[in-house]
Amino acid sequence: xxxxxxFYIGLRYTRAKRRTQFISFVTLASVLGIALSVTALITVxxxxxxxxxxxxxxxxxxxxxxxxxxRSGQLENWQALEQQLKNYPHVQGTAPFISGQxxxxxxxxxxxxxxxxxxxxxxxxxxxxxxxxxxxxLSNLVAGEYGIILGEEQANYLGVMVGDKVTIISPxxxxxxxxxxxxxxxxxVVGTFKVGMYEYDRNMALIHMDDAAKLFRLENSVSAMRIKxxxxxxxxxxxxxxxxxxxEDYQVSDWTMAHDNFFQAxxxxxxxxxxxxxxxxxxxxxxxxxxxIMVVTDKxxxxxxxxxxxxxxxxxxxxxxxxxxxxxxxxxxxxxICGVLLAINAPDLVSSIEALFHVxxxxxxxxxxxxxxxxxxxxxxxxxxxxxxxxxxxATIYPAWQAAKINPAEVLRYE
Numbered sequence: 001x002x003x004x005x006x007f008y009i010g011l012r013y014t015r016a017k018r019r020t021q022f023i024s025f026v027t028l029a030s031v032l033g034i035a036l037s038v039t040a041l042i043t044v045x046x047x048x049x050x051x052x053x054x055x056x057x058x059x060x061x062x063x064x065x066x067x068x069x070x071r072s073g074q075l076e077n078w079q080a081l082e083q084q085l086k087n088y089p090h091v092q093g094t095a096p097f098i099s100g101q102x103x104x105x106x107x108x109x110x111x112x113x114x115x116x117x118x119x120x121x122x123x124x125x126x127x128x129x130x131x132x133x134x135x136x137x138l139s140n141l142v143a144g145e146y147g148i149i150l151g152e153e154q155a156n157y158l159g160v161m162v163g164d165k166v167t168i169i170s171p172x173x174x175x176x177x178x179x180x181x182x183x184x185x186x187x188x189v190v191g192t193f194k195v196g197m198y199e200y201d202r203n204m205a206l207i208h209m210d211d212a213a214k215l216f217r218l219e220n221s222v223s224a225m226r227i228k229x230x231x232x233x234x235x236x237x238x239x240x241x242x243x244x245x246x247x248e249d250y251q252v253s254d255w256t257m258a259h260d261n262f263f264q265a266x267x268x269x270x271x272x273x274x275x276x277x278x279x280x281x282x283x284x285x286x287x288x289x290x291x292x293i294m295v296v297t298d299k300x301x302x303x304x305x306x307x308x309x310x311x312x313x314x315x316x317x318x319x320x321x322x323x324x325x326x327x328x329x330x331x332x333x334x335x336x337i338c339g340v341l342l343a344i345n346a347p348d349l350v351s352s353i354e355a356l357f358h359v360x361x362x363x364x365x366x367x368x369x370x371x372x373x374x375x376x377x378x379x380x381x382x383x384x385x386x387x388x389x390x391x392x393x394x395a396t397i398y399p400a401w402q403a404a405k406i407n408p409a410e411v412l413r414y415e
Contacts, residue, residue: 010322033284038335046343050373056196061128093125098212116211136191142209144229147190285391292399304408313404320400328392367399
């Protein structure tokens with residue numbers, strides 16, 4: 001079968017003879033170095049993607065796509081605003097709420113938490129909290145009965161279950177003959193929820209909006225109006241249009257503004273990790289330089305003989321570029337295969353290691369989530385493979401150029 005000469009010779013040099021076993025070992029090390037670097041880069045990028053995706057999903061299950069509040073910090077005459085929003089394009093649902101910081105006391109344990117006063121019948125229009133209930137249901141919140149739904153982590157910390165009583169201590173105060181005392185109210189636990197994000201499961205509680213209005217002494221006003229759009233990704237554009245419509249009366253913000261610092265930090269971390277791991281790929285790719293230099297030194301006689309037979313310097317250069325490219329190609333392909341497999345199976349693998357050695361790699365109090373997420377994006381795979389292969393090709397240029405400069409007369413004089 002016909003093969004172009006430079007490809008034939010270049011591929012033949014990848015197979016070592018007995019006397020060049022060391023060169024063969026260095027070649028294998030170069031392939032494995034590239035493969036490991038590509039595997040690490042694909043896996044880390046997938047974990048970062050999964051982390052952002054999982055955090056975004058859990059944040060948005062509890063928060064709305066956009067929020068409207070009054071410029072004074074409270075939203076008065078919210079019923080009229082709700083009617084306006086129902087007829088606004090791209091708005092799918094609305095729900096008012098009242099929020100405030102309180103302390104929850106139960107059996108000598110105290111926990112600071114964010115109370116959200118909601119309307120149980122309309123809350124599912126803007127959040128997925130109804131699907132996150134682990135006991136009880138939203139409809140258990142009835143105005144005037146002072147029921148409360150706690151995050152599962154918070155309920156465990158306080159040592160309470162459905163039916164138990166907790167005391168809510170508001171930062172607002174009551175004036176009594178004995179002096180100024182914090183405002184307190186007894187609530188009955190009517191349910192628990194689990195979002196899977198520690199910040200919400202430990203530091204958030206739900207009560208009926210009418211009960212919240214009494215607790216915080218709000219009359220005919222709420223903290224804000226939450227809005228759900230028909231397209232999450234278009235929320236910033238729709239929010240900007242809403243802001244122009246209500247520019248004089250209200251403040252409008254979307255979910256990207258509420259968590260902008262967090263997502264910017266994650267994006268920066270992903271870029272930094274990509275650069276660091278790409279440098280690892282570069283170091284591994286440039287191991288090809290030393291490999292090819294050793295091959296050139298070993299094959300000086302062969303090169304000289306080929307040149308005397310009429311092989312041009314460009315062809316000699318091509319032979320060694322083929323050799324280096326093959327090394328880089330094998331390393332890249334092996335790295336992509338291992339990286340994809342590891343990225344897909346990383347959550348299960350980490351869970352198995354945690355169960356086997358009784359350790360916990362992710363502390364929910366620090367990382368917001370307790371399990372390792374992974375989301376493989378083929379754009380990352382293609383970009384990583386392309387960069388690794390390109391660096392491998394660039395690494396072949398100098399050794400190949402050195403091979404092309406060999407003078408046959410000087411080499412064969414001593415043979």
